[in-house]
Amino acid sequence: MYEKWLVGVDLGGTTIKIAFINQNGEMIHKWEIPTNTREKGNHIPTDIAESIDQTLDELGQNKNKLIGIGIGAPGPVNLKNGSIDVAVNLGWENFHLKSLLEMETSLPVIVDNDANVAAIGEMWKGAGKGAKDLLCVTLGTGVGGGIIANGEIIHGVNGAGGEIGHITSIIEGGVHCNCGKTGCLETVASATGIVRLTIEELSSTRTPSKLREIYHEHQSLSSKLVFEAANEGDELANKVIDEVTLYLGLALANLANGLNPEKIVIGGGVSKAGDALLAPLKEHFTRFTFPRVAQGVELAIATLGNDAGVIGNSWLAKKKLINDHE
Numbered sequence: 001m002y003e004k005w006l007v008g009v010d011l012g013g014t015t016i017k018i019a020f021i022n023q024n025g026e027m028i029h030k031w032e033i034p035t036n037t038r039e040k041g042n043h044i045p046t047d048i049a050e051s052i053d054q055t056l057d058e059l060g061q062n063k064n065k066l067i068g069i070g071i072g073a074p075g076p077v078n079l080k081n082g083s084i085d086v087a088v089n090l091g092w093e094n095f096h097l098k099s100l101l102e103m104e105t106s107l108p109v110i111v112d113n114d115a116n117v118a119a120i121g122e123m124w125k126g127a128g129k130g131a132k133d134l135l136c137v138t139l140g141t142g143v144g145g146g147i148i149a150n151g152e153i154i155h156g157v158n159g160a161g162g163e164i165g166h167i168t169s170i171i172e173g174g175v176h177c178n179c180g181k182t183g184c185l186e187t188v189a190s191a192t193g194i195v196r197l198t199i200e201e202l203s204s205t206r207t208p209s210k211l212r213e214i215y216h217e218h219q220s221l222s223s224k225l226v227f228e229a230a231n232e233g234d235e236l237a238n239k240v241i242d243e244v245t246l247y248l249g250l251a252l253a254n255l256a257n258g259l260n261p262e263k264i265v266i267g268g269g270v271s272k273a274g275d276a277l278l279a280p281l282k283e284h285f286t287r288f289t290f291p292r293v294a295q296g297v298e299l300a301i302a303t304l305g306n307d308a309g310v311i312g313n314s315w316l317a318k319k320k321l322i323n324d325h326e
C-alpha cells in the first residue's frame with residue numbers, strides 16, 4: 001500500500017524538532033533546525049517549510065507523500081484560528097501560526113499547546129500507551145501539563161486547560177511565579193524549584209550535607225545533584241525530595257480525584273531521577289487519593305523523552321486530518 005507520512009513539529013526556544021512519522025506512529029526520519037527568533041520570530045514558518053522541502057528532496061520524496069502538519073507551540077493556543085497570543089521566547093505576539101505555515105507549505109496545519117501534545121505522544125506510543133484517560137506532567141525548567149479525558153485533550157473555555165504547573169501548592173508566602181501568581185506547583189516542583197528549596201534548606205539549617213560543600217564551591221546546584229545525594233542517603237537532600245513529592249503528590253491526587261485517570265505520566269528532565277522521584281511520589285499521592293481512584297491509576301515515568309512532542313503532533317494531524325473526516 002502507498003504509505004503517506006505525517007509531519008510532527010515541536011517548537012522550542014533554541015531548536016525546532018521536525019519528524020516524518022507514518023500513520024502507525026513509527027518514526028521515519030527526524031531532524032532539528034535552529035530557532036531563528038530574529039525579527040520577532042517572523043522567519044520561523046519559512047524556515048520550517050524550507051527544511052521540510054529540503055529533507056523530502058534528500059529522501060527522494062515529494063510533497064504528495066505528506067498528509068499534513070501537527071505543530072506544538074509554547075503557551076495557550078487560540079483554537080479557532082490556530083494563532084498564538086504571546087510566546088515570549090519566540091518573539092511572537094498575536095502570531096497567526098496556522099495560516100502562515102499553511103501558506104508556506106501548502107499543507108494543512110493543526111496547532112496545539114506543546115505540553116498538551118507531549119501528553120498525546122505518551123498516550124499514543126509512550127508510557128500512557130492505550131490509556132484514554134491520562135494526566136501528563138512535565139517537570140523541566142518549569143512545570144507543564146496535559147490532561148486527556150476520553151481520548152480528547154482538555155483545552156477548556158479559552159485554551160488554558162491542563163495548566164497543572166499553576167495549581168497552587170503554597171497558599172500563603174509562596175514565591176512569585178512567571179504567571180503572576182505566587183506559590184504555584186511550578187515554583188516548588190520544577191528543576192528550578194527543587195534547587196531553590198535546597199538552597200533555602202542549606203541556608204536555614206546546619207544539617208550536614210554533601211550539597212553544602214558543592215554549593216560553597218560552585219555557587220550553583222542542579223536537581224540531578226539533589227536526587228543523587230538523596231539516593232546516597234543524604235538527609236538534607238531527602239528532606240527536600242520529600243517536600244517536593246509532597247506538593248506534587250497532593251496536586252496530582254486532587255486532579256486524579258476529579259478525573260479518575262488510568263495513567264499519570266511524569267516527564268521532563270527531572271523525571272530522569274526515576275525511582276528516586278517515583279517512590280516517594282507514590283506514597284504521598286496514595287495518601288491524598290480517593291481509594292477507588294487510587295485503585296484504577298498507575299503512575300509511570302515518561303518513555304518518549306524528546307520525541308513525545310513530534311509524535312503527539314503527528315497523532316493530532318492524523319486525528320484531525322484523517323479520522324475526523326472518515
Ligand code: ZN
Nearest residue numbers: 166177179184
Ligand atoms: Zn504560576
